[in-house]
Amino acid sequence: MFHHPSFDDHEAVLHARDAASGLSAIIAIHNTARGPALGGCRVWTYVDDDAALTDALRLSRGMTYKAAMADLPLGGGKSVVIVPARGATSPAMFEALGQAIETLSGRYIVAEDVGSSPSDLAHTRRHTHHVTGLDPKDGGRGDPSPTTARGCYIGLLATARAAGLGPPSGLHVAVQGLGNVGYGLARHLAEAGARLTVTDISLERTTLAERELGAKGVPPEDIGLVEADLFSPNALGATLNATTIPALKVRAVAGGANNQLATPDDGAALAGRGILYAPDYVLNAGGVIKMAGEYYGWDDAEVDRRVDAIADRLDEVFEEAARTATPTHAVADRLAEARFGRG
Numbered sequence: 001m002f003h004h005p006s007f008d009d010h011e012a013v014l015h016a017r018d019a020a021s022g023l024s025a026i027i028a029i030h031n032t033a034r035g036p037a038l039g040g041c042r043v044w045t046y047v048d049d050d051a052a053l054t055d056a057l058r059l060s061r062g063m064t065y066k067a068a069m070a071d072l073p074l075g076g077g078k079s080v081v082i083v084p085a086r087g088a089t090s091p092a093m094f095e096a097l098g099q100a101i102e103t104l105s106g107r108y109i110v111a112e113d114v115g116s117s118p119s120d121l122a123h124t125r126r127h128t129h130h131v132t133g134l135d136p137k138d139g140g141r142g143d144p145s146p147t148t149a150r151g152c153y154i155g156l157l158a159t160a161r162a163a164g165l166g167p168p169s170g171l172h173v174a175v176q177g178l179g180n181v182g183y184g185l186a187r188h189l190a191e192a193g194a195r196l197t198v199t200d201i202s203l204e205r206t207t208l209a210e211r212e213l214g215a216k217g218v219p220p221e222d223i224g225l226v227e228a229d230l231f232s233p234n235a236l237g238a239t240l241n242a243t244t245i246p247a248l249k250v251r252a253v254a255g256g257a258n259n260q261l262a263t264p265d266d267g268a269a270l271a272g273r274g275i276l277y278a279p280d281y282v283l284n285a286g287g288v289i290k291m292a293g294e295y296y297g298w299d300d301a302e303v304d305r306r307v308d309a310i311a312d313r314l315d316e317v318f319e320e321a322a323r324t325a326t327p328t329h330a331v332a333d334r335l336a337e338a339r340f341g342r343g
């Protein structure tokens with residue numbers, strides 16, 4: 001473990017095994033300096049156990065940075081449930097996960113992630129209170145995506161201001177991905193009068209945005225070539241890479257997708273081209289803020305206030321990046337590390 005390439009001084013890593021339900025899970029707690037480690041439960045068919053461990057170590061670390069830059073009283077954690085085939089889960093498995101989480105006495109708080117749903121976590125909740133992001137019928141506050149989308153909108157406007165672009169009504173934004181986050185963001189932009197060029201691999205989503213939001217649809221392979229003010233990635237990770245960055249014709253990048261930079265060098269490449277990059281985990285923290293609010297019982301006004309502050313944190317990143325001539329992704333990491341005591 002201590003020599004694992006993705007090990008980053010994690011505080012705890014637990015293998016949770018339950019023969020009766022077939023549960024095999026890894027719970028990684030990266031850092032709890034700011035508070036309990038929050039992170040989703042990923043259910044995946046991994047090629048081997050090392051791939052599962054790598055995911056748990058990397059994703060839990062990412063959550064520490066996201067929570068710190070959202071100024072939340074939370075650290076970073078993640079659980080991965082290893083399944084032999086897609087969908088091979090059961091209520092008993094999620095209950096057994098709850099029993100394992102309860103042994104951690106609140107050091108780890110679970111939420112949904114790829115492969116798990118709020119209704120799965122309702123089973124987990126039977127054995128531990130350390131669950132967030134539940135459906136309203138189970139006492140939760142429901143889908144965090146609209147809050148993520150609102151945070152992305154606020155963050156995109158802050159990015160536009162910092163890049164010297166005008167008000168939202170004068171912006172042209174190229175939106176990649178029209179799912180829960182991307183469509184919500186596009187709707188905010190359309191309501192503010194922005195011009196939108198959009199794409200999704202689902203033609204239905206693109207057509208809907210054309211009809212409802214007055215957007216112009218383009219094929220997925222063309223969205224990174226659009227001459228616009230901002231490019232907004234809201235689909236997959238690693239869309240900013242050595243192939244796509246040289247082709248961008250925008251002044252700034254601001255989107256909700258996780259892990260947009262294929263490598264840290266790509267953050268430097270964007271800066272080198274004079275393209276202002278809004279670090280993804282600073283911009284897309286609305287969902288985690290909402291889940292923190294559910295866990296701690298904050299009212300809507302408190303959640304909104306914290307989501308609005310995404311703009312302030314981006315301003316802090318952009319100012320420090322300009323002052324020190326450092327790429328924004330590196331500045332965000334440094335500011336996050338200072339917030340969780342690694343500065």
Ligand code: NAD
Nearest residue numbers: 144145148177178179180181200201220235256257258287
């Ligand atoms: P989603 O599955 O609802 O939407 C993703 C959309 O992207 C889908 O409509 C899909 O068809 C489209 N897509 C996939 N590949 C594409 C491609 N090559 N080109 C164009 N479109 C493509 O997911 P979501 O919840 O909207 O999340 C989007 C991104 O935001 C993900 O990276 C996710 O990790 C991140 N994120 C989401 C939240 C949240 O609250 N949902 C919070 C933080 C980060």
